Amino acid sequence: MRGLEVVDSSSSRPRDDPDKSAPVNPRRSSHRCCIRFHGLRLATCSLDQRIKTWTLDETTGNWASDDDWKAHDAPVCRLSWAHPEYGTILASCSFDKTVKIWEEGGVEPARGSDANAGSRWRERATLSESRTTGASVRAVEFAPRQFGLKLAVLSSDSILRIYDCVELHNLATWNLTFTIDVRLLQPPSTPPMSTTDMFAAPGTSLGASSNGKSYGSSVTGGRPGKREADGGWSISWCKDATTGQLIAVAADTYGLVRVLQLSDSRSHKTVFTLPPNASGATDSPAITTVAWAPLCGRRFHLIATGGREGKVNIWKISPPHTNVTTEWSVNLAGTFDDHQSAVTRVEWNVTGTILSSAGNDGNIRLWRSTYGGIWRTMGHIHTEHGDDEEMHE
């Protein structure tokens, strides 16, 4: 009764396309995929600067593309759907150093944008503060709905910005409420690296984009910049409102995750950090991905991290008991090095009971806790060609 099975695959190519080995242009491939709140819509972004949205037809189980538009002037890095309470809103961030807010339907903006003419999606705002420091934007995530229509943005210079939408019926009005240099929160053990080699977009030739603008000058001869190669940028909000506005941030080449508490008075503090391993050494490779599990009635929080060294860590975090201690308790609940290469993504399911991890080994792993709180593999998706008898349609 339990286990994994592939139920469908969607593509713009016909299903029976015999040319399975056709080279896939990386500039055209889906770079990120983001599924909406109810699971019936999907947005993909790609290195060709476009965003595409899909809807699921549950009668057939097929996803059909319903919109596709050029969203940025450089590869699109991440997407995030806002809670449906605020409408059909999508945020995208890009190597063009901007974050854009998109809304489906609604009133046509006064200045029509040619980029998405004919699309139902309207560009409502462009948040371009990262341009002032010349950094590409690497992560974007809407806050849980309880905190209002709020957006966290992390750029490659490790600046975390929090934007608040001032008027919910007017998505053009965003206030920058926090600008936090994550590197300054806690002095790193390794000296800061030069920022000149870190902002280029993948797939861009010396940072040149389709509109001729420059995105930085990091890439010389196609060799990755050191910080690009060694760093990681990821954010994840705490989904529970009872402990205040908390956000986990992994930035740059440091193997640390910092958890920040943001207050309404626009002040912030680091409430705890997640060391790269149980020993607490901080000179570890960068954390590439962080995911905060939904609480769903649990008495403790779970945060998963994935790093360049190939480890997936699961942290069990207990909030302070006001009458006993004011410190958060942080314990490593599980550590796995099954990927044996950099972990690109960790993510929790909606109830925080299953963790997925994806790695450069080309495999997806699913993890679930046993009754005794021990995390174990519950599934393994191989993307490599397997023996015929093992393969599943």
Place this chain on the structure above:
Amino acid sequence: MASDRIHLTPPIIDKNGVTKWRERNRTVNCTFSPRANSLAVYQSANILPQPIGTPASGKQETKIYFAQWDAVPSTRRKFITDTSIVYDALRRGLNLLRAKDARPVDPQFLMQTHFESCKLYLDIIRKTLKTYDARLEKRPEDEELLHDKDLLEVMYSCMSLLQVIFLPFHGFLAAVVGRELMHWLNENYVTPTGEDGMGLLELEEPWLHPTFWNFIKTCTIRLIFRPVTHFLKRMASAHTNPATREMADLIVTTLDQMPSSEDYEQESDYFDSLRAWKTGHHRLTRARERHAKSLYEGKAEMEDITNLITGKTGTLVRMCTECGMSWREAICVFGIWVHPRMTRHDLPSIASEVIEEMPVDPTDPEELLQAALFQKDIVKAASHANDVDIWLVAHMMDILESLSLPEASVVSRLQKYYIITYAEQLMSDPSMWRIAIAYLSYCGIRGMGVANELLLRLPFRIANIDLPANHKYPDSLTVFVGKQTLPMAELDDILETCRRHGLKQAEETIVRVVAQKLSALRLYGKAIEYLARTLDVRALMKVLQLLSNEYLVHGAHDFVLLVDQIPSRYLYPSGQESPDFLRFTDHLHFVITYAEYHHDLSRGIRSPSLATSLALLLDPSRVDAPKEWWGLLLVDIGDLLVDDTLMSVPADDMNIILARLEEVYTKSRLGGGGEYLGALMKRYEMKSVTEALQRLESVRFILVHSAARSMLSEVGGKGRLWGGNQTPDAD
């Protein structure tokens, strides 16, 4: 078929091509979907600078694969629904019994009640197996069905063992258990088969057949005495050897006289009979000793049977092994032959003793689970039951939790953990959401937390909504209106479920999403109706803001029609609302009054009450319009008065209007323009505050003019604030 390890087809990476694939700067990624326990898997570019110069042409895209975990077999739907009803009834009953003011429950009564629940589960499994058999007759190669049938058979045997061990129908745990275990064994593991006996029946001298003694011994061990006595009687009468005849005859007599615990009302009577029966063994044992040195047909086997009757443990274990029986049979028959007084309390030690002699197959989850049940090791049993099927472990732990065992706290945690896991698995078929929520609702705070999240993620359908003509759904898959495709959850059902289980937060959030959707469809009246159920003032105010915005963007005609959709009952609070809710009714009053004003205006009505109604909106002691609207209201009043020079307003109202005008003008000039002039500027698309202030200047002139007219009218002795042709010419 589901597996914990799958390969994608077509594969993303060629065979042994990981290194090359990685060098091309690729990686894989996955994203969970909240729908149907699924996740999307796809290839993506690694965030690293790429080789230069890859052309950006072509329309190829990578595939996105959708995998599902914990899928519920489609064949199980009815089974799941039926068993959920039993679960719900059991839990409801238990909650009543455990209510704070309830008297302590008699454990015997509790056990008998749960015995019935367990029996219902077993009946459902049995019925399901019958339907499977019927289906398999038509589709004998249906692998999913065959696999599930095997699982259900295991579930039946294990659940019925749990019933025997933990839920005696008579409610006495200290009662002898041998016969009940024997019934369980014979019901679930039938051996030997009827065909074996039929084959022997046809033979003239069946004892010469190589399987004869194996058959006799197996039947004896398992208390299937009819064929045993039949064949041994034939032997006693037809065999040539007198020793064989005597031994066979004595065995038949002894077995015939063997007492059964089920035949006695009182255990003491059974024990008396047992003692008497054992005393009668001396004839059989003496005969065995007498013929010990002679050779006769069936000597070894009949000696074994004699030893079995006299309760020799070693013989029992050896006979079970020789007859191809496992530790399972050995434990069950132990309480018949070796330890007839065996109770459920003795089971763990006896099971351990037997298992030491006859090990359990460590690769067979069914055996492992049953061994744990015999040993009453609940934690182990849960783990092995989980390996068999999540339904089994969830319901087993649920029954055990209800029994208030000594390990109550551990069992309670196990029950919650596995019921929650089961409920989550049910969500792989989204149409089972009601069942999943019902299960979760009995799992404390954690269960309610999960239920809350699952309900929030349910796409819903709103019934009975009239859409504006030619409307295009902005997000057609999140809210279905009218047209039904799949059995998607009805919004009202979801909200009712939230209310029933006290999931206020989920209800409030869902209603907010609904209100957003309805507002996007310009169905503000419906949005307000839903939000008023949860008294969500913040969201109600947001809807009113959007509705007011309709006037600013689309003008009076649309605005009036949209406001007309709002049920007027919300204008008349019952008096039980919170002060916060009255904020909403006040604001609604403003919106409706303003819409009525425009409605009258559109019908060509020109009366002093129009200006009065606008003045009313500017009076904080009556209907306080939002400050942002004051500028616009003042302009409206100005327009009204300038259009009709005959119109004037009462002096009190005029004082209010003038006071507001001064406030707006002064504060706007001091930088508060946005606060007072927002609606005005938006309505007339004014570019600056200065432009709006210029407009207010002209309003001021009109107002002063009108006030002067009114004063003149009063001086004229008419005592009227409004008079048609009596009003003197202002000039």
